[in-house]
Amino acid sequence: MNKRITSKEIAKLAGVSSSTISRAFSGDARISDRTRKRIMSIAKEHDYRPNAIARSLNSQRSRLVALVVNSIENPCEGEQLQYLVQRLQERELLPIMICCAGFDDRAHLMRMASAYQVDHAVIFSDMVSMEDAIQIFRTARPIMMSFEPISDPGISHVLADGTKAAREVVDKAVASGHTRFAYLTGRNTSWIDKQRKNWFVQALAAHGLTFVSESHGDYSYESGFKEAVVFLRRSAIDAVVCGNDVMAIGVRDAATRVLGKRVPEELAIIGQDGIKLAAWESHDLTTLALDNEAYMDAILTFIEQQVEGHDQGAVFTQEYTVRWGSTC
Numbered sequence: 001m002n003k004r005i006t007s008k009e010i011a012k013l014a015g016v017s018s019s020t021i022s023r024a025f026s027g028d029a030r031i032s033d034r035t036r037k038r039i040m041s042i043a044k045e046h047d048y049r050p051n052a053i054a055r056s057l058n059s060q061r062s063r064l065v066a067l068v069v070n071s072i073e074n075p076c077e078g079e080q081l082q083y084l085v086q087r088l089q090e091r092e093l094l095p096i097m098i099c100c101a102g103f104d105d106r107a108h109l110m111r112m113a114s115a116y117q118v119d120h121a122v123i124f125s126d127m128v129s130m131e132d133a134i135q136i137f138r139t140a141r142p143i144m145m146s147f148e149p150i151s152d153p154g155i156s157h158v159l160a161d162g163t164k165a166a167r168e169v170v171d172k173a174v175a176s177g178h179t180r181f182a183y184l185t186g187r188n189t190s191w192i193d194k195q196r197k198n199w200f201v202q203a204l205a206a207h208g209l210t211f212v213s214e215s216h217g218d219y220s221y222e223s224g225f226k227e228a229v230v231f232l233r234r235s236a237i238d239a240v241v242c243g244n245d246v247m248a249i250g251v252r253d254a255a256t257r258v259l260g261k262r263v264p265e266e267l268a269i270i271g272q273d274g275i276k277l278a279a280w281e282s283h284d285l286t287t288l289a290l291d292n293e294a295y296m297d298a299i300l301t302f303i304e305q306q307v308e309g310h311d312q313g314a315v316f317t318q319e320y321t322v323r324w325g326s327t328c
Contacts, residue, residue, distance in 0.1 A: 005046045013046070014039050065093050065303070066113040066121040066137065068128060071101040074219065075246060076273040077124060084122075084296040093120075093303070100127040110136045120303050126192045143302045154313040156302040158295065162272070162320035165288045166199035167206065169322050173268045174207050176328075178239040182213040184227055184251065186243035193243045196272055196288075200241050213237055217247050224250025229258055238267055239328075245271035245278040245287050252283065252327060269327040272320075279323065286328035288320040 011018045016035065023031050024039040065088055069077050085095050096113050100106045106128045113121070114136050121137035123130070124145045133142050134155060144150055144157035173181075181204060186193050197211075204210055215231045217223030224247030231237065232255060242248035248271030255261040255269070263269060264286075271278055274289020298316040305314070 010039070010043055010046065014042050062117045062119055063093050064096055064116055064118040064120075066096045066098060066110070066118040066140070067124065068098045068100065068110060068113075068121065068133065069124045070127055071099055072097065073101075074244075075275040075277055076244065079275060080124075080292050080296055083293055084299060087296065087300055088303075091300075091303075098125075100125045107132045107136065114140070120306060122299055126190050141306055143299055145299075152313070156305075156314045157316075158298045158302075159315060159317040160290060160295070160320065161317055162196060162199045162288045163202065165320040165322050167203040169270055169286060169288070169328060170200060170203035170207070173239050173270070173328055174209070176264070176268065178268045179207075179209060180212050180235075180237050181209065181239045181241060182215065182231055182235065182237045183211045184215050184217055184224065184231075184240060184242045184247055186217055186219040186247065188216060190243075196243060197241075211241075217243070217250075219244050219246060221246050221250040223247060225254045227251075228254035232259055232261070232267070239270070240267065241270045241272075243272060245273045245275045245285055247271075248285055248287065248327075249278065249283050252285070264326065264328050271327075274320075274323050279325070284325040284327065286325040287323050289323040290318055290320055294318060 007021045008018055011021045014021070016039065020031055020035065021039060024036045067081065067084070069081065072078055072081065088095055096116065096118060098109045098113050100109065103109055106125070110128065110133060118137070118140050121133070121140045121142040122145065123133045123142055130144065130150065133144070134152065142155065144155055146157045146159055150157045181200070183197055183200065185197065201211070213231055213235045215227045217227050224242060228240070228251040240251050242251060248269050252263055252269050255267050256263060261267045269285065271285045271287035274287050277283065278285035278287050295318045298318065301316070302314065
């Protein structure tokens with residue numbers, strides 16, 4: 001195997017210092033475009049590529065970002081992560097994805113990522129213990145994506161609040177004559193789903209109402225369809241709130257195609273997430289939606305603060321809005 005040329009040898013050929021080679025590949029503005037182009041030309045000629053591991057040892061920065069998620073199959077997480085990954089890569093930061101669904105020892109997954117000395121960790125998943133995440137990524141100062149306050153003042157977190165949006169959509173449904181609400185949850189252990197349900201519990205209480213029925217799915221279309229057929233036949237329900245949009249689409253198809261119900265006249269359906277699929281004309285779902293770009297930009301702001309050494313633990317709150325469709 002041919003011996004790889006080193007950065008010192010490239011520096012000698014270019015007539016510059018080793019630190020200038022490093023700056024050329026890191027996008028450092030302290031060297032001229034002319035010098036950078038000359039270095040890149042010599043590097044290309046000799047098939048030189050910088051050693052990321054060596055660079056991280058010298059700079060004490062790996063430029064790695066751990067993203068701890070439930071599942072990339074979830075359309076909402078997929079849309080958010082697509083935007084976030086693009087913005088990270090623009091900053092020459094490399095994401096490491098940890099998917100928790102299907103693994104019992106999620107702490108082990110986080111320890112595996114932590115072993116690579118990640119600079120930053122963003123915790124989307126509600127399948128992991130917050131205490132574990134904070135402990136495992138203690139040197140990376142984790143950023144928590146949360147639906148509930150975090151007591152640790154040193155941890156930055158992005159809160160999502162749907163209280164106002166839930167009240168707005170319930171007010172409209174009740175005004176349209178809907179009074180018997182059911183909730184279709186996604187996972188019994190999900191604290192995110194518990195918080196989402198609570199927004200609607202509060203909104204219904206303002207009208208003297210409660211959920212008259214609750215069923216359990218798994219965030220999939222199939223579970224929404226199957227559960228809807230069962231609980232709509234079992235109970236006199238005229239409004240369904242779903243833990244996510246995908247289940248809500250399943251509920252609508254079951255209600256209209258199997259049970260022949262008119263939506264929203266006989267059955268109002270409300271989703272949560274605001275995924276692009278829900279806005280398709282064939283679905284046209286009323287849903288609680290986040291501004292995903294603003295939501296992800298808050299993470300980037302926290303990461304930049306960490307890089308600059310100004311991170312003292314901050315909170316950003318993003319409120320859901322109602323994206324109205326024809327189902328409510």
